Amino acid sequence: xxxxxxxxxxxxxxxxxxxxxxxxxxxxxxxxxxxxxxxxxxxxxxxxxxxxxxxxxxxxxxxxxxxxxxxxxxxxxxxxxxxxxxxxxxxxxxxxxxxxxxxxxxxxxxxxxxxxxxxxxxxxxxxxxxxxxxxxxxxxxxxxxxxxxxxxxxxxxxxxxxxxxxxxxxxxxxxxxxxxxxxxxxxxxxxxxxxxxxxxxxxxxxxxxxxxxxxxxxxxxxxxxxxxxxxxxxxxxxxxxxxxxxxxxxxxxxxxxxxxxxxxxxxxxxx
Amino acid sequence: xxxxxxxxxxxxxxxxxxxxxxxxxxxxxxxxxxxxxxxxxxxxxxxxxxxxxxxxxxxxxxxxxxxxxxxxxxxxxxxxxxxxxxxxxxxxxxxxxxxxxxxxxxxxxxxxxxxxxxxxxxxxxxxxxxxxxxxxxxxxxxxxxxxxxxxxxxxxxxxxxxxxxxxxxxxxxxxxxxxxxxxxxxxxxxxxxxxxxxxxxxxxxxxxxxxxxxxxxxxxxxxxxxxxxxxxxxxxxxxxxxxxxxxxxxxxxxxxxxxxxxxxxxxxxxxxxxxxx
Numbered sequence: 001x002x003x004x005x006x007x008x009x010x011x012x013x014x015x016x017x018x019x020x021x022x023x024x025x026x027x028x029x030x031x032x033x034x035x036x037x038x039x040x041x042x043x044x045x046x047x048x049x050x051x052x053x054x055x056x057x058x059x060x061x062x063x064x065x066x067x068x069x070x071x072x073x074x075x076x077x078x079x080x081x082x083x084x085x086x087x088x089x090x091x092x093x094x095x096x097x098x099x100x101x102x103x104x105x106x107x108x109x110x111x112x113x114x115x116x117x118x119x120x121x122x123x124x125x126x127x128x129x130x131x132x133x134x135x136x137x138x139x140x141x142x143x144x145x146x147x148x149x150x151x152x153x154x155x156x157x158x159x160x161x162x163x164x165x166x167x168x169x170x171x172x173x174x175x176x177x178x179x180x181x182x183x184x185x186x187x188x189x190x191x192x193x194x195x196x197x198x199x200x201x202x203x204x205x206x207x208x209x210x211x212x213x214x215x216x217x218x219x220x221x222x223x224x225x226x227x228x229x230x231x232x233x234x235x236x237x238x239x240x241x242x243x244x245x246x247x248x249x250x251x252x253x254x255x256x257x258x259x260x261x262x263x264x265x266x267x268x269x270x271x
Numbered sequence: 272x273x274x275x276x277x278x279x280x281x282x283x284x285x286x287x288x289x290x291x292x293x294x295x296x297x298x299x300x301x302x303x304x305x306x307x308x309x310x311x312x313x314x315x316x317x318x319x320x321x322x323x324x325x326x327x328x329x330x331x332x333x334x335x336x337x338x339x340x341x342x343x344x345x346x347x348x349x350x351x352x353x354x355x356x357x358x359x360x361x362x363x364x365x366x367x368x369x370x371x372x373x374x375x376x377x378x379x380x381x382x383x384x385x386x387x388x389x390x391x392x393x394x395x396x397x398x399x400x401x402x403x404x405x406x407x408x409x410x411x412x413x414x415x416x417x418x419x420x421x422x423x424x425x426x427x428x429x430x431x432x433x434x435x436x437x438x439x440x441x442x443x444x445x446x447x448x449x450x451x452x453x454x455x456x457x458x459x460x461x462x463x464x465x466x467x468x469x470x471x472x473x474x475x476x477x478x479x480x481x482x483x484x485x486x487x488x489x490x491x492x493x494x495x496x497x498x499x500x501x502x503x504x505x506x507x508x509x510x511x512x513x514x515x516x517x518x519x520x521x522x523x524x525x526x527x528x529x530x531x532x533x534x535x536x537x538x539x540x541x542x543x544x545x546x547x548x
Binding site: 049051054055056073074076077079080081083084086087088102103105106108109110215242250 | 283287290299303306381382385395
């Protein structure tokens, strides 16, 4: 009968952590940062269909890096968890803290019990009525939770990017300023330190807008995103009203924001 | 998050993590069936008396659809509630009105609202109007056992179809049959009288303002002849609930606008109680 080699538990955990970290570092970064009227999510993601950022509930959103299938199942679980809680209690009883705890338990259990840890890192953010009440939780592959102040960078070369963002971020930036800062940080933190050009088409941007009633999550796409990111003649803020053309209600594109009289054949933004 | 029979650390149940379904009702019926109206065991025997909501009218206008409901709930010959809401926004592009047992109906509407929002969040897209109407039909079907004990719920569903760019009305029967209505529809105890009124007043291509007036007038006619339908209450300032859905989305008509419509109809009916014209 052969005996398996003894492997100390420290070594097992270290191997698993290294494995997860390597997987996460391969992907592109996601930045979550507060601005004067809410919380912005900026992901480098050329896909228009496979999202890294998503709505969970009225004031709660989710951002993730790493393996898509793994964080997608947690995203769906989060929506189920939040909707079930909101349905059996009240909409105001759904909190990011409770969801972050649940995610942490799940990630922790998978890390120690399954044959392979999740190669993901996620952020659960809840926008408050004032910037001081905003909550941003970062959850890592082993189930540890951190309550972050103001901003988070995940995935890719996140340590360098976090330093850069920490030096330039301050509370009270406008949406335009914070998006330009986030894109600047993403562009400067390439694999080999070279600056890259990142256009609006390679970005997935969404906000939790503090001033909206009920569902506060909006994706920002199209001309509105381009003008928010533009260094010449920039827009500083997203419109506070929804657009008049039929489309997905959570999308702001700036296409017909000036009036609601667009022609009936207007197909709305491609989502 | 729940106590786990296998003794693993506390973590999300597999029901949360399973892939494939975007339906909140399916998820709840697998995970916590007792939270659904259809998932609770029914006591056998006599039926009980519970508040009932009554008349809902809906009609198409040029560019969308209007749904209006009176505010009265009755329990036998007692008025159980004078200012109940029976027309609800189901999502951004549709509304649902309910007639029948108030408690079950309101629970069903809440569940339906979560169902649509849940799909929207998981899929990242709005469900087609036909799809939404069919989801409601299957929820009514699940309610059949309750209906057979007298706790009936009969909704009307109206929405704006983004694909064909037109308003649509769907009516239901108690077994979950779902029918597209052309022009106008009414449901509830005062529906016979409201339908008569709509037949004479409605015509294709109405403007929104005129259509809101017709909806309020049809409810006035229903309340005139049906004791379970509440007429506009000038003393308490209680007006019908009127929702408008067009390509801009769904919204409710404001109280001052409704008051103006009611005042005009009440004035026109003085010395002309049947509204002959």
